Amino acid sequence: MRYVCLSFLTCIVLSSCQVPSSISYDPVSLTDGTDTKSWEPLVVGLEAPTWDQIKPPSGIPGWDKEIDATYFSIKTSEKVLAITFDDGPHGVNTPRLLDMLKKRNIKATFYVVGNMIKNSYGPDVLRRIVAEGHEIGNHTVTHATLSRQSDSVLRKELQDAHDMILDITGVAPRTMRPPGGAIKNDQKKLMMSEFGYPTVLWTVDPEDWKRPGASVVTSRLVNGARPGAILLVHDLHEPTVDAMPSTLDQLLAQGYRFVTVTELIMMDES
Numbered sequence: 001m002r003y004v005c006l007s008f009l010t011c012i013v014l015s016s017c018q019v020p021s022s023i024s025y026d027p028v029s030l031t032d033g034t035d036t037k038s039w040e041p042l043v044v045g046l047e048a049p050t051w052d053q054i055k056p057p058s059g060i061p062g063w064d065k066e067i068d069a070t071y072f073s074i075k076t077s078e079k080v081l082a083i084t085f086d087d088g089p090h091g092v093n094t095p096r097l098l099d100m101l102k103k104r105n106i107k108a109t110f111y112v113v114g115n116m117i118k119n120s121y122g123p124d125v126l127r128r129i130v131a132e133g134h135e136i137g138n139h140t141v142t143h144a145t146l147s148r149q150s151d152s153v154l155r156k157e158l159q160d161a162h163d164m165i166l167d168i169t170g171v172a173p174r175t176m177r178p179p180g181g182a183i184k185n186d187q188k189k190l191m192m193s194e195f196g197y198p199t200v201l202w203t204v205d206p207e208d209w210k211r212p213g214a215s216v217v218t219s220r221l222v223n224g225a226r227p228g229a230i231l232l233v234h235d236l237h238e239p240t241v242d243a244m245p246s247t248l249d250q251l252l253a254q255g256y257r258f259v260t261v262t263e264l265i266m267m268d269e270s
C-alpha cells in the first residue's frame, strides 16, 4: 500500500513543472564571446552569502538555522506566500513579469535553468532579477530528471548552474527545485551536505504549463493560497504572465504578503 501511494504521488509530481518540447534554446555560449568572469558582481539585491564562505551553526552550508531536507510549505499563522517562477529566464515574459512585480513591490523566487541563461538575453535578465530584490534558485542546467541520474551527473547539473548564476549575478542560489519534482532521498542528502540546498517543492500547482487559460491559473492559485504556501508557476509561458496581475492583486487584497523562498524558510515555525 505504501508503495502504491508513493508511486501515485510520484506520478502526480512528475506531471508538473515540465519544460514543453516546443522550447528552442538559442544557445549563446557564455564562454563564446562573453567572458562571464569579467562581469562586475552585483552589490545590490539579496545578500545571500555563498555556501562555501561561511560555517553556520546549523552545520549546513549557507544556513544559520536548522533546515529541512524538503519544503512543500512552511508552518506559520502569518498570511505570507512565496511565489516561484520556473524554467526561465525568458527574453520577453520574464521582463514583463518583473515589471508587474516591481509595480506591486512583490519579491519572488526564480528557479532558473542553465540552458535558458545561455540565451543571449539571459545574463541581463538574471542580473535584473537580482537587482530588483528577487531570489534565484537552482533548477539545473538541462532540466534533467535528477532521480534518473548518477551522483556525478547530479553534482555537475547543480554545480554548473550554481557557478553560472554566481558568476553572472554575484549571488549564490540558496535552494534548489528538482525538475518535475523528481528526486530521491539520498540525492537530497547529498545536495544538503555538499551544496547547502534544501529541496523546494510546492503547495499549489495550477498546471499553468498546460495552458488552461489565464483566468483558470488565477483562480487555482488564489483558491489554493494559505499561510506559508509555496506557489508554482512558469514565467516561460505568456498566459501565465498574463494571469499574474489579477492573481497578485487578489492575493494582496486578501492580506497576503510575498517573500522569497529563503525568507519563507527562515519563518518556519515547525
Ligand SMILES: [Zn+2]
Binding pocket: 017, 018, 019, 086, 087, 139, 143, 179, 180
Ligand atoms: Zn521546471
